Amino acid sequence: MANFFTDNPDLKFHLSHPLMEKIVALKERNFADKDKFDYAPMDFEDAMDSYEKVLEIVGEICGDIVAPNAESVDQEGPKIVNNEVIYAKGTQENLDALVNAGLMGITLPRKYEGLNFPIVPYIMAADIVSRADAGFVNIWGLQDCAETINEFADEEQKAKYLPRISNGETAAMDLTEPDAGSDLQAVQLKATFNEDDGKWYLNGVKRFITNGDGHVSLVLARSEDGTQDGRGLSMFIYDRNEKAVIVRRLENKMGIKGSPTCELVFKNAPAELVGSRKMGLIKYVMALMNGARLGIGAQSIGVCEAAYREGLNYAKERKQFGKSIIEFPAVYEMLSTMKAKLDASRTLLYETSRMVDIYKTYMHISDERKLEPSERKEMKRYQKMADFFTPLLKGMTSEYSNQLAYDSLQIHGGSGFMKDYPIERIYRDARITSIYEGTTQLQVVAAIRGVTTGGYVDRIREYEAMELKPELHGYRRTLIGMTEEYIHAAKTVIDVKDNEYIDFHARRLVEMAGHIVMGYLLLLDTQREESFKTSTEIYINMGKAENYARAEFIHSFSLDDLGAYKHI
Amino acid sequence: MGLKIIVLAKQVPDTRNVGKDAMKADGTVNRAALSAIFNPEDLNALEQALRLKDRYKGSEVTILTMGPGRAADIIREGLYRGADKGYLLTDRAFAGSDTLATSYAISCAIKKIKSFDIIVAGRQAIDGDTAQVGPQVAEKLNLPQITYAEHVNFAENGKISVLRRLERGVETVEAPLPCVITVNASAPDCRPRNAKNLMKYKHAKTVTETQDQSEDYIDLTTDRPYLQIEEWSVNDIETDAKWLGLTGSPTKVKKIENVVFQAKESKRISNNEDELEELIVELIENHTIG
Numbered sequence: 108m109a110n111f112f113t114d115n116p117d118l119k120f121h122l123s124h125p126l127m128e129k130i131v132a133l134k135e136r137n138f139a140d141k142d143k144f145d146y147a148p149m150d151f152e153d154a155m156d157s158y159e160k161v162l163e164i165v166g167e168i169c170g171d172i173v174a175p176n177a178e179s180v181d182q183e184g185p186k187i188v189n190n191e192v193i194y195a196k197g198t199q200e201n202l203d204a205l206v207n208a209g210l211m212g213i214t215l216p217r218k219y220e221g222l223n224f225p226i227v228p229y230i231m232a233a234d235i236v237s238r239a240d241a242g243f244v245n246i247w248g249l250q251d252c253a254e255t256i257n258e259f260a261d262e263e264q265k266a267k268y269l270p271r272i273s274n275g276e277t278a279a280m281d282l283t284e285p286d287a288g289s290d291l292q293a294v295q296l297k298a299t300f301n302e303d304d305g306k307w308y309l310n311g312v313k314r315f316i317t318n319g320d321g322h323v324s325l326v327l328a329r330s331e332d333g334t335q336d337g338r339g340l341s342m343f344i345y346d347r348n349e350k351a352v353i354v355r356r357l358e359n360k361m362g363i364k365g366s367p368t369c370e371l372v373f374k375n376a377p378a379e380l381v382g383s384r385k386m387g388l389i390k391y392v393m394a395l396m397n398g399a400r401l402g403i404g405a406q407s408i409g410v411c412e413a414a415y416r417e418g419l420n421y422a423k424e425r426k427q428f429g430k431s432i433i434e435f436p437a438v439y440e441m442l443s444t445m446k447a448k449l450d451a452s453r454t455l456l457y458e459t460s461r462m463v464d465i466y467k468t469y470m471h472i473s474d475e476r477k478l479e480p481s482e483r484k485e486m487k488r489y490q491k492m493a494d495f496f497t498p499l500l501k502g503m504t505s506e507y508s509n510q511l512a513y514d515s516l517q518i519h520g521g522s523g524f525m526k527d528y529p530i531e532r533i534y535r536d537a538r539i540t541s542i543y544e545g546t547t548q549l550q551v552v553a554a555i556r557g558v559t560t561g562g563y564v565d566r567i568r569e570y571e572a573m574e575l576k577p578e579l580h581g582y583r584r585t586l587i588g589m590t591e592e593y594i595h596a597a598k599t600v601i602d603v604k605d606n607e608y609i610d611f612h613a614r615r616l617v618e619m620a621g622h623i624v625m626g627y628l629l630l631l632d633t634q635r636e637e638s639f640k641t642s643t644e645i646y647i648n649m650g651k652a653e654n655y656a657r658a659e660f661i662h663s664f665s666l667d668d669l670g671a672y673k674h675i
Numbered sequence: 676m677g678l679k680i681i682v683l684a685k686q687v688p689d690t691r692n693v694g695k696d697a698m699k700a701d702g703t704v705n706r707a708a709l710s711a712i713f714n715p716e717d718l719n720a721l722e723q724a725l726r727l728k729d730r731y732k733g734s735e736v737t738i739l740t741m742g743p744g745r746a747a748d749i750i751r752e753g754l755y756r757g758a759d760k761g762y763l764l765t766d767r768a769f770a771g772s773d774t775l776a777t778s779y780a781i782s783c784a785i786k787k788i789k790s791f792d793i794i795v796a797g798r799q800a801i802d803g804d805t806a807q808v809g810p811q812v813a814e815k816l817n818l819p820q821i822t823y824a825e826h827v828n829f830a831e832n833g834k835i836s837v838l839r840r841l842e843r844g845v846e847t848v849e850a851p852l853p854c855v856i857t858v859n860a861s862a863p864d865c866r867p868r869n870a871k872n873l874m875k876y877k878h879a880k881t882v883t884e885t886q887d888q889s890e891d892y893i894d895l896t897t898d899r900p901y902l903q904i905e906e907w908s909v910n911d912i913e914t915d916a917k918w919l920g921l922t923g924s925p926t927k928v929k930k931i932e933n934v935v936f937q938a939k940e941s942k943r944i945s946n947n948e949d950e951l952e953e954l955i956v957e958l959i960e961n962h963t964i965g
Contacts (some may be wrong), residue, residue, distance in 0.1 A: 156877070161874070164868050167868075204866075222871070
């Protein structure tokens with residue numbers, strides 16, 4: 108009888124951010140659908156009411172079905188029968204419940220039978236599903252692929268595939284190969300155009316493909332014979348109904364065991380080209396990955412939420428030395444720091460989602476009509492910010508999800524090491540978040556541009572200028588101090604004018620920016636809702652000390668010191 | 676061939692989450708302290724109806740509920756899950772009804788709805804636990820009834836086949852249509868609310884609700900007639916006042932007491948035929964089993 112939406116008031120708080128009014132108006136094109144579709148909203152309030160009520164359905168299914176199934180799904184896992192993937196019984200139950208509830212194609216336009224929700228409520232649903240079962244959110248969350256089809260495929264393809272996804276078919280993104288992991292430019296799966304029937308055919312192997320046997324797959328393949336780099340790659344849609352791909356193997360993983368990770372063999376598999384040739388990696392996969400990284404952010408925060416709750420419950424119940432262990436400073440410090448990191452991660456998640464919402468919606472509007480110059484400017488501004496914030500979000504929150512799972516397990520002591528409590532599974536599930544869709548190290552490679560171009564500082568200055576209640580000014584002063592320290596550290600590194608030196612310090616600098624950004628976001632949340640004050644205080648305390656250590660390291664370092672690190 | 680299915684549903688206080696203030700000093704249920712929910716076994720009944728609708732194209736599922744104005748929530752909950760329309764039977768004249776008066780009022784409403792193939796209800800409601808209303812409705816309408824249903828095998832060619840869950844197993848029975856079925860909690864859970872249905876029907880209102888000026892989107896029903904939840908008072912159906920409400924209710928609550936189950940004595944028996952037989956005889960004699 109649990110409801111994972113209504114039992115967590117923070118979700119409704121983030122859903123009701125002031126910027127939602129703009130996002131909803133853009134997404135609904137001023138509510139033009141209301142006379143065409145019986146489920147379209149009448150106005151802003153009606154739309155928000157719908158998001159909330161639909162998230163209540165998500166919360167109910169997650170509390171009553173997905174979370175109770177998580178343990179058996181983890182034990183049973185998927186299997187291959189006759190070259191096809193059969194999900195664990197609980198996974199299938201979860202999926203059936205969400206499909207019957209109409210919770211697929213959440214962001215797709217109504218003409219493709221979607222719900223036409225903005226990214227914010229969709230990501231919130233992912234946040235909730237992930238708390239219930241971080242492995243399951245992968246399968247459900249791959250509906251993201253439909254966004255990429257909606258963005259780049261032609262009308263015929265959209266009309267063919269999108270309603271299928273809205274009605275419950277699952278998707279997959281087939282990118283990785285044995286020799287092309289982080290470096291996708293090395294993809295070798297071959298796409299050949301047959302002049303006789305005018306169709307493309309795929310041959311080769313893909314590896315580590317989540318839900319690889321999904322109904323609709325986006326496949327990155329080499330369409331240009333003789334090329335070796337990313338410019339020879341195109342994106343294709345493969346339809347499982349073609350039955351030309353064999354699932355050769357399922358990986359035996361450490362965590363997210365309910366999510367099938369497949370090795371696929373394409374044997375002359377017919378496929379449809381998406382968009383233009385040669386744009387596969389440089390344009391479409393980049394868009395796909397940005398969406399997926401936001402999804403991993405949501406997954407990480409769901410894991411943080413689950414880990415925090417398990418730790419908190421255990422610390423209250425477990426008695427040692429005649430009292431609950433939560434009363435000991437060593438334990439309550441861990442828990443309040445976990446809560447601060449959870450709140451910081453979640454506010455960054457929704458801030459980033461709002462940015463993506465605005466620029467993506469403008470992008471879709473620009474297909475319908477010419478944007479006003481001011482709109483175009485706004486789109487560019489949000490897109491730029493989203494490009495800086497997405498890797499920051501994915502990098503930092505996935506690391507936090509690991510930290511929270513670690514600390515929560517630590518609070519459980521010996522019991523946490525046993526299979527008896529959910530934290531053991533959560534700990535294993537968390538581990539992948541900082542690896543797939545680009546490791547933390549690769550997120551830093553993308554995020555460092557936000558440091559070197561001043562992108563983070565620009566946004567931080569905007570936060571700094573926002574109105575605050577007098578009692579919150581002290582926190583802002585601390586954050587201003589941290590900003591000066593960060594600018595100085597970044598300048599020190601950049602002034603060396605050596606790329607390897609920047610790469611070496613990149614993670615330190617990105618994390619410094621992250622602490623300031625999340626500190627401000629928490630502070631602005633506190634302006635709207637008093638209950639975030641504790642987390643704001645704890646997070647800024649932590650961020651200040653962490654940034655000081657990083658600045659200290661940078662300032663007492665020189666280019667010559669790199670040598671010692673290379674000497675391995 | 677589509678079926679016309681009526682689901683009898685009741686809004687009940689959530690007795691599964693009873694706190695210390697669940698009962699008033701006079702022994703009656705403190706409804707204000709308990710949230711109002713869709714009676715759980717009525718949800719099992721709704722699921723059976725929806726499965727029939729999925730299977731027999733062109734079928735129509737109608738929710739019928741009796742209760743105060745807020746019981747319209749039950750109808751909306753049904754619409755979100757896939758029902759097509761609903762009737763709310765609401766009037767002061769129905770207040771204080773026991774099972775007999777309730778089944779009388781409901782059967783009168785069904786007579787007015789007139790056209791139906793199957794009436795499905797939950798076995799019993801969690802507030803009264805009587806399991807009487809479904810069977811009484813069947814008797815009053817002079818229809819065959821199948822109780823303890825767990826699964827409908829088919830409903831076609833004027834016949835229905837149902838799997839019943841009994842104490843010591845299951846049995847499959849057939850009945851001619853139309854008929855009444857009451858469904859057990861052991862039947863499949865009801866499907867979740869559907870997002871599109873929810874958004875489509877969330878502004879569905881009874882006439883009384885649309886008269887409340889604080890309600891939003893009250894004009895919508897003009898363009899969208901499916902948003903009108905039928906609301907029937909005692910004047911809308913044909914009844915005899917003497918069978919209604921308190922007057923029509925022979926059940927009088929004399930006293931309510933708290934019962935705490937506890938063992939008074941314990942008895943150890945050995946593992947041999949004689950003593951086991953003795954125990955069985957004793958349990959049969961004191962009606963614990965049998």
